[in-house]
Amino acid sequence: MRRLIYSMNTTLDGYVATRDGDIGWGVPGPELHQWFNDRARDISVSLYGRRLWEVMSAHWPTADRQPDVSPVEAEFARIWQRTPKVVFSSTLSEVSGNARLCTGDAVSEIARLKAEDGGPMEIGGAGLAGAAMRAGLVDEYQVLTHPVLVGSGTPFFTPLDSRVHLRLVATRTFPGGVTLSHYEAGH
Numbered sequence: 001m002r003r004l005i006y007s008m009n010t011t012l013d014g015y016v017a018t019r020d021g022d023i024g025w026g027v028p029g030p031e032l033h034q035w036f037n038d039r040a041r042d043i044s045v046s047l048y049g050r051r052l053w054e055v056m057s058a059h060w061p062t063a064d065r066q067p068d069v070s071p072v073e074a075e076f077a078r079i080w081q082r083t084p085k086v087v088f089s090s091t092l093s094e095v096s097g098n099a100r101l102c103t104g105d106a107v108s109e110i111a112r113l114k115a116e117d118g119g120p121m122e123i124g125g126a127g128l129a130g131a132a133m134r135a136g137l138v139d140e141y142q143v144l145t146h147p148v149l150v151g152s153g154t155p156f157f158t159p160l161d162s163r164v165h166l167r168l169v170a171t172r173t174f175p176g177g178v179t180l181s182h183y184e185a186g187h
Helices: 030-040 050-059 071-082 106-115 126-134
Strands: 004-011 015-018 045-049 085-088 099-102 121-124 140-146 153-155 166-173 179-185
Touching (some): 004 126, 045 050, 106 121, 106 126, 121 126
Parallel strands (some): 004 121, 004 140, 045 085
Antiparallel strands (some): 015 153, 140 179
């Protein structure tokens, strides 16, 4: 059985994007970007909601070929390109690259993928992750908190139906004041 990890950048006040969709406050420095790269190497499947897919697929398919790309960004682009992805959307008609589209019941498909043998999966997009959380499918939370307040926007945690008990696994502080809080769900 695969483990499912929910990991995204968030503001100190708990948002993954501002009201107008801006995520520019979460641009990682080199050390944090290297952490993302190291983590991404272990991911066997990435699960995306539509909005996050649109952001990621607009940049990473060609990021390693841009003239001003840093070595750490080029490395992430290559890892991202080869990682299989499932995009959950009822409005998209197609996806490109190493991705497939799922227009049906997201929770059922995530549960099916999770039941397979293989390495860990990551889930991104607050709405999609919220559905997986409510279904009890998320095993780990990797919360990367940036020292910025944006006041409103898309929350990292969507409303839940019941309490989820977590166990702190690790914390780490990166340059610029970004903190990682890594939790496991207490099943």
